[in-house]
Structure formats: structure tokens, C-alpha cells
Amino acid sequence: MTAKQKRKIARIVTGTLNTLFKVFVGFLFLFPFYWMAITSVKPYLETLQFPPTLWPKNFTWSGYQTVFRELNIWMYIKNTIIVTGSVMVIQIFVDVPAAYAFARWKFKGSGILWLLVMAAFMVPGQLTFIAIYFMFADWGILNSLLPQILPSGASAFAIFLLRQNFKQIPEELIESARLDNASEWKIMWRLMIPMSKATVVTTLLFSFIGHWNAYFWPLVMTRDEKLKPITLAIERLKDMERGLDYTVIMAGNIILVLPVVVLFLLFSKKIIQAMAYRGMK
């Protein structure tokens, strides 16, 4: 066998292994989604069958019908949308200026403040929720969506990510803008954000996913059914009187994750951009 042939074989073998590995990893991640999707359209009895069917023998939309019939699903979706939307809007207005200040301004105590932000990043909500709950009770706002919104008004993670990005932007651009008589506000919105588009979109997307899927925080912050988000509603599908009906539960879950998956597919390119190192042009 010549050296050339050997190299060719080696290339084919590594190429095949590479592809196989990707397929395997992809399978690991995608299979649960697939399972969820097909289960949601199987009739009840087929979900209990053993061995399970990999493709539903009989299609049914009854799971979805049950979800819409038994839950006031639009109310929950509305709550989730309001909470998630408000959090994202507030975060933009809090995180971007904070990140800009941390990246570009030397002010007294900036080091300590930065440490505090990072520390807040590491303290889990499970540690603070009782104190926060009582604080909100004091303020008398438990009877609104605010307890779900306010604590997420600033995201240390987003501030961190944005700051790293802002730091990469050449100083001269900002100085140039100052010479062009631009206010700090203008510099932020017309220069920093457009130049960090990928990072901004990514942090917003993470924030969206985090709050759309939030479970623990609304669970401990809400008493009133009217204020609960869709995650808690889907959870309730489990303990209805009809027992564990996987068709219904999975239909609910599909409704829950569908917006997240769609958004992720739309923005996946931006996310990869934000995570990979980019040189400035």
C-alpha cells in the first residue's frame, strides 16, 4: 500500500469516526425531545405499552385538547409572557449601563462593587428566597407579578458577559464619539450595543429561557392561582384526578418548550458568535 493510499484511508476513518461521534452526541440531546413529542400524540394506552413504540401507531390530539380544556392555559401563558418580557426589558436597561460602567469607568469602589456583583452571581436563589419573600410581603406586593419580576431585574451573568465584550471595544472609538459630542447614553446605545449585538442577543435569550422555564422561584413566590406561570400549570397536569396520563403531560411540556426551541433555532448563529472569540474589525 502506498503512502498516499494510507493517508486516504486514515482520512476516511477519522472522518467517519468524527461523524459518528457527532451523531451520537446529537442523539443524546435530541432523543428526549423526540420522545416527548411522540408521546404527546400517542393514545393513553400506547404510552404504557412495553416495549414502547418508537413511532406512534395511532395519532391523537387528545392530549393537547385535554390541556386546553382542563387548564386556563392562556392565563398562565399570559403571566409567563408578562414576567419574561418585563424581566428582559428591565435587564436591558439595568445590565447594559452597569456593564458599560464596569468596563469603561474607573470610579471609587468599582472594584468592590464588581466583587459584589460577582458574589451575587454565585449565591443561589434557594438561599435568599425566604428573606426576599418577607421583604415583598412587607412591601405588600405579593398579590402581583412583581415578586417574580423584580429579583431578576439585574442579571450578574449578563453584566459579566457584556462587560467582557465592552472591554474588547477599542478605546479610540469611544473617545472618537466623545469628540463627536456624543453623550454616554448615546455611546451606549449607538455604539456599544450595536457592536455587541451577538452578546446582547445571547444574554437576552438566556434570560428568556431562564424565565420562561422558571419553576422554583414562582413556586415559592406565588400563592394565588391567577399569578402562576405556565411551568407551574404544566406541573399540575401530573396530579390531576385521572392519574399519570403521559399523553397530557407531554402535550403540556411541548406547549411549554415550543417557544424556547423556536427562538433558539432562530438565534443559534448569534449565540455561537457571542461565545466564540471575535477580533474587532
Next chain:
Amino acid sequence: MGKIVLKNICKNFGEVKVLENLDLTIEDGTFTVLVGSSGCGKTTLLRIIAGIGPATSGEIYLNDEEISDVAPGRRNIAMVFQNYAIYPNMTVKGNIEFGLKNNHVPKAERERLISEIAESVGLTELLKRKPSALSGGQRQRVALARAMVKKPEVFLMDEPLSNLDAKLRIQMRSELIELHKRLKTTFVYVTHDQVEAMSMADKIVLMEKGVIQQQGSPEEIYRNPSNVFTAQFIGTPAMNILKLPNGCHMGFRPEKALMSETAPYENCAYRTQGQVLTREMLGSETLYKVMVAHVDGSSQPVMVKMTEETIAEDRSVRIAVPEKDLYFFDREEARIRKEEKPGQYEECLRCLREVRT
């Protein structure tokens, strides 16, 4: 109007003192070139004038009005950065328009100004492009247009041509000179290239280690340097500097030295003999490196520039310099001028004569 006066400017970066007690006056309408080697504080000085890197202490006046505390955007000063600093997210037009918008110039007026400026720097066809789709020279024009459109009283330019290739650089150089003639505004231009400084400046300000070594017209700096540093900085190749037995220094420019294999050069103040080491053909001129027997008995290499190339390598030659082309510097490397310090001057001349006899 755009006269700048700097008084007693100091600038420290932490412990490092970059500028110390610097005084400088830049006259209205001049093309002033700040020149000096890398790291000598040129950019720092420009940033102080622009207001984006304030001085540690000292005062700046623009037309006799103190502006030390005025925000950069309100000084009526425009700056072109070394790397252009064009906003990558905006089109060419957006870049030019940004400053106007911030100054609340009405839309119609903006459009008029932009098309006027774009026309004058040749960007009309490119107004809709993004900076990433421009060549280096085109970006440079955008940076210029962005500065020009604000009609500033002072233009600051930090090595604006250093990223361009040689040909484009020469072209842009003459365009800038023309621009200055047309606008009649004050230009402060930074470069570390002495040829650029000589060819563009009305006035050269030569800096070294944060200290102004000499300022004056290019001619004056070339013909009448006040110290060894200036003498060696301006002119290529640099002035030959040789030590004298009394501790002072003697200098002459390579293009002023006379050299031949036979001529006795009897009327020249400095005469010596040497041997040609290398010969470099530069086109219209030839550059010789010659090892000469110096007055203190040592052998030293000197450069000689001639228009003919009749002398071959390894040949023994005579070299001479007339008195009018000789420069003397004292032990501190400051110039000894005949009219200021005749005593010292004569002493140096005598050193040369003694050895010759």
C-alpha cells in the same frame, strides 16, 4: 481662529512622568508637526489638547480662552486617530453624520454638508458602504471627512498616514497639504517620520522623552539645530557626530562633506583621510561609508553622500568639510553657535587645526 497655548503641562501615568512642564504655542492657521521617536509622548500631548486624556496639571488655551475643563465634544477640535477609529456599525454616511446629529444640526443642513465633504475627499460613491468594505486609504478618508464636516478650529492628526503603503502615503501627504491651504485651519500633525515632518510642516516641534528639543521651520531645524538630538534626528542619513579631544562634539551632514581621492581641500576647516568601506547606490545619489582617521587618533566610520559615484570600495580618500558646514556641540550636547559663544567655538576650531599640522 485656532491658536493653542499650552502652559506648564504635566502628565503622569501613575508613577511614570510622560510630560513635564511643557510649554507650547501653536499659532493660528499653521501646519504644525509634532515629531519624535516612538513613546516620546506625542499621542499623549494630542490627547491632552483634544481633552480625551486630560493633563495631570497645567492649562490649555484655545484663542486665549482656557479650555482645560471643557468637554472634548465642545472644544471645537477634531481628531483623526492613528487607527482611524471609524464606527464599524455605521455606514460611511453614518460615520460622517454622527457628530452633526449630536450637535443637533438640522437634517437638510446635514445632507448638504455631507455631500459637500464627501465630494471633496472623493467618498460620494461609498457613502452607503460599511467600513469593513473599505480599503485602508478609503477608511483614512472617512476619518478625515468625519473630522472635516464639523468645521473645527483645530485639526489634530495622529500619524494618519502610517497605515498606508508608500505610494498612497505620498499622495495623501500632498492632499493634506492642499487641504490645509484650502481650509486655512490650524493643523497639528503627529508623526515619527522626519521626511513627512520636513515636507509638510510650517513649523516642526521636535520632542524627545516628553521634552521639546527644538521648534522652528523645517529649514531652521535642518540648518540650525540646537543640540545633538535634533541634528541627528532630522536628515537621512543622520548627521555625523565625532568627539573632539576637548570633550566637545563636532558634526557635519553627509551631504555637505567633500570627498575625493586627490583634491587637497586646502580651504576647509576639517580635513582628514580615510578608506571607503561600503558604497550604496540610491539612484541620483550615492552613499559612502568611510572609515576616517579622527582628530583624537581613533578611526571612526562616517557617512558621505555624493551625487557622483566615481570612487570604488576600499580606495583611500580625502574628506573635508568647510567651516560653514561644521557644527559644534558642548559636553552636554547643546549647540555652540559662533555668535553666542565665540570663545568655545574658537576652541573647537583650534582642536581641528592642531591635529592637522
